Amino acid sequence: MIVPSGEMLIGLVPAAVVLVDVHGRVLHANVEARSQYGDALGAVMRAPEAHRATATLPPGGSAHATLALDVPVQRVVQASFRVLPLEDDGVDWGAARMIVVLVDRTEAHAIARMRTDFVAHASHELRTPLASLSGFIETLRGPAADDPEAQRQFLDIMAAQAQRMQRLIDRLLYLSRVQVLEHQRPRDVVDAEDVLDRVLDETAMLLRGRPLLLDLQTPETPLRVHGEEDQIVQVLLNLVENAMKYAGGPTAGRRRDGLVTISVFAREAGRDNDRWPTHSGVLFGVSDDGIGIAPQHLPRLTERFYRVGGKQTGDAPQPGTGLGLSIVKHIVDRHGGRLVIESEPGRGTTCLVWLPAA
Amino acid sequence: MVRNGTHTVKSYEQELGQLRAMVARMGGIVESQVARALSAVAEHDGDAARLVPEQDPEVDALERDVEALAIRLLALRAPMAGDLREIVTAMKMTGDLERIGDYAASIARRSLRFDLADGRISLSGLRSMGRLVQENLRRAIDAATQQDADRAMEVWHSDQAVDDYYTALFRSLVTYMMEDPRNIGPCTHLLFIAKNLERIGDHATNIAERVYYSVTGDNMTGSRPRGTGTSSVDAS
Numbered sequence: 231m232i233v234p235s236g237e238m239l240i241g242l243v244p245a246a247v248v249l250v251d252v253h254g255r256v257l258h259a260n261v262e263a264r265s266q267y268g269d270a271l272g273a274v275m276r277a278p279e280a281h282r283a284t285a286t287l288p289p290g291g292s293a294h295a296t297l298a299l300d301v302p303v304q305r306v307v308q309a310s311f312r313v314l315p316l317e318d319d320g321v322d323w324g325a326a327r328m329i330v331v332l333v334d335r336t337e338a339h340a341i342a343r344m345r346t347d348f349v350a351h352a353s354h355e356l357r358t359p360l361a362s363l364s365g366f367i368e369t370l371r372g373p374a375a376d377d378p379e380a381q382r383q384f385l386d387i388m389a390a391q392a393q394r395m396q397r398l399i400d401r402l403l404y405l406s407r408v409q410v411l412e413h414q415r416p417r418d419v420v421d422a423e424d425v426l427d428r429v430l431d432e433t434a435m436l437l438r439g440r441p442l443l444l445d446l447q448t449p450e451t452p453l454r455v456h457g458e459e460d461q462i463v464q465v466l467l468n469l470v471e472n473a474m475k476y477a478g479g480p481t482a483g484r485r486r487d488g489l490v491t492i493s494v495f496a497r498e499a500g501r502d503n504d505r506w507p508t509h510s511g512v513l514f515g516v517s518d519d520g521i522g523i524a525p526q527h528l529p530r531l532t533e534r535f536y537r538v539g540g541k542q543t544g545d546a547p548q549p550g551t552g553l554g555l556s557i558v559k560h561i562v563d564r565h566g567g568r569l570v571i572e573s574e575p576g577r578g579t580t581c582l583v584w585l586p587a588a
Numbered sequence: 589m590v591r592n593g594t595h596t597v598k599s600y601e602q603e604l605g606q607l608r609a610m611v612a613r614m615g616g617i618v619e620s621q622v623a624r625a626l627s628a629v630a631e632h633d634g635d636a637a638r639l640v641p642e643q644d645p646e647v648d649a650l651e652r653d654v655e656a657l658a659i660r661l662l663a664l665r666a667p668m669a670g671d672l673r674e675i676v677t678a679m680k681m682t683g684d685l686e687r688i689g690d691y692a693a694s695i696a697r698r699s700l701r702f703d704l705a706d707g708r709i710s711l712s713g714l715r716s717m718g719r720l721v722q723e724n725l726r727r728a729i730d731a732a733t734q735q736d737a738d739r740a741m742e743v744w745h746s747d748q749a750v751d752d753y754y755t756a757l758f759r760s761l762v763t764y765m766m767e768d769p770r771n772i773g774p775c776t777h778l779l780f781i782a783k784n785l786e787r788i789g790d791h792a793t794n795i796a797e798r799v800y801y802s803v804t805g806d807n808m809t810g811s812r813p814r815g816t817g818t819s820s821v822d823a824s
Contacts, residue, residue: 251605252602252605253605253606253608253609254609254612254613255605255608255609255612255733269730272612272729272730272733272734273616273619273726273729273730276612276613276615276616276619276729276733277616277619277620278613278616278617278620278643278646279620280616281613281616298623300623300626300719300722301719301722301723301726302723302726501738501741504741504742504744504745505745507742508738525752526752526755526756526759527756528752529716529717529749529752529753529756530712530713530716530753530756532716533712533713533716534712535712536712
């Protein structure tokens with residue numbers, strides 16, 4: 231008769247289960263545990279709460295602990311431990327001493343947190359256009375009550391402000407959705423070409439009537455990544471919108487046609503370049519030839535509501551919401567990818583997104 | 589089928605496993621100290637602030653235990669090559685971890701001495717820098733527990749981003765101070781906190797360097813890429 235192994239048994243359990251040895255080292259993690267925690271499993275298992283809960287457990291004993299992680303993404307994990315009894319139960323447990331079941335509780339915590347964050351940011355950012363709206367309403371009621379010319383002008387401004395508020399709210403809601411899903415790694419396989427097609431369809435509208443050239447560098451062979459198509463499209467759209475905003479900034483006093491470059495290429499597994507993870511992936515790049523970004527701003531670009539201040543932003547047709555890159559970063563994090571922003575003042579900016587190849 | 593009894597003579601492998609486990613445990617505690625210290629500052633969490641120094645004695649005890657076990661292994665087992673490097677590295681790493689714990693405790697204590705609740709000073713820069721440092725620390729400890737040289741290399745390279753954050757944060761805090769003298773008090777505390785974070789990042793890099801040496805037997809050569817005309821940031 232075949233002796234069942236511990237590894238085999240936990241493979242059958244439809245939950246994230248891990249076997250650890252007497253030192254607390256992970257011996258086996260079943261498929262669920264690996265896909266849900268992957269990279270973070272080490273950090274989960276060495277959390278001091280886990281050690282505290284299990285240090286004095288007798289054989290056969292069980293305990294629970296709530297483990298909070300900050301990185302790579304914030305998550306809350308409910309861990310249940312059982313120390314294997316000493317009696318022979320007919321199972322080959324090898325060096326395993328304890329079974330650990332991990333249940334993710336992040337979503338509930340993230341929702342609670344999101345509510346407070348949303349209120350804080352939204353109120354702060356909505357106050358400006360709202361103040362402007364109230365001001366114009368005041369004026370329309372009073373001084374401008376009999377001035378149709380001024381009324382028309384004010385209503386245009388008010389419409390623009392209302393639109394800005396609308397866009398801000400849409401973005402905030404989108405960001406919140408992305409954050410709630412952040413700890414769920416998407417599993418679909420997405421074709422880079424489909425993504426590009428959709429991005430081009432959407433940008434075609436924005437390009438109309440603007441002095442911009444779009445350069446597209448696509449791969450000859452089909453490239454596939456692990457991810458959620460809608461979100462990857464969103465990432466590229468945000469980057470392209472940014473690039474279009476800054477492309478062709480004033481050079482020596484005269485304007486020229488801006489150039490936005492979108493490129494997609496495969497990155498083979500390897501360690502020739504330490505910027506990217508060592509396994510194979512696909513790099514999406516979006517560059518502009520605009521004024522560039524000073525180095526002190528670079529680390530902070532993905533913060534919510536961070537804007538490069540002053541007149542650097544030039545005469546952008548629409549003021550940004552300050553959320554675009556934040557959304558990009560959260561999506562890239564969720565995909566287990568990497569975002570790198572390079573810039574040289576006066577030469578332009580390049581955003582590179584690495585996503586794991588499928 | 590029959591599990592090892594507890595009274596058998598410990599094998600060399602077991603003792604090495606125990607050493608790794610103690611380093612991992614120490615890493616776990618230090619990670620949680622840093623996490624709590626940061627939430628003490630960024631979320632004004634006073635309870636978290638008080639918990640951080642309380643974890644110090646445990647870290648110190650572990651440091652002593654690791655040292656004792658490492659010396660025992662060196663004396664009794666005369667390890668060679670990779671094992672020798674790993675044991676010596678573990679001993680040195682605990683020094684880095686202990687320092688990181690001290691910095692975290694210092695940040696936590698400092699967070700209790702000033703109040704930023706009025707929102708005049710944005711903490712988002714500090715939060716982001718904190719997250720990056722935490723991520724580097726996590727990766728460094730992962731690299732150590734898994735003896736993974738590639739990971740160590742990743743940490744080593746992203747320390748540049750920590751330095752860039754520090755520079756950016758320094759500038760913005762100085763700007764706050766120039767704007768309004770009432771900001772000088774809290775901003776001075778924040779400057780020290782940022783400096784402590786930067787030091788934590790350096791120690792994480794040290795750990796990465798040690799792990800790289802332990803696994804490959806080579807030292808990480810060359811200096812980290814310094815800012816040239818083109819600057820870049822690993823924003824993930």
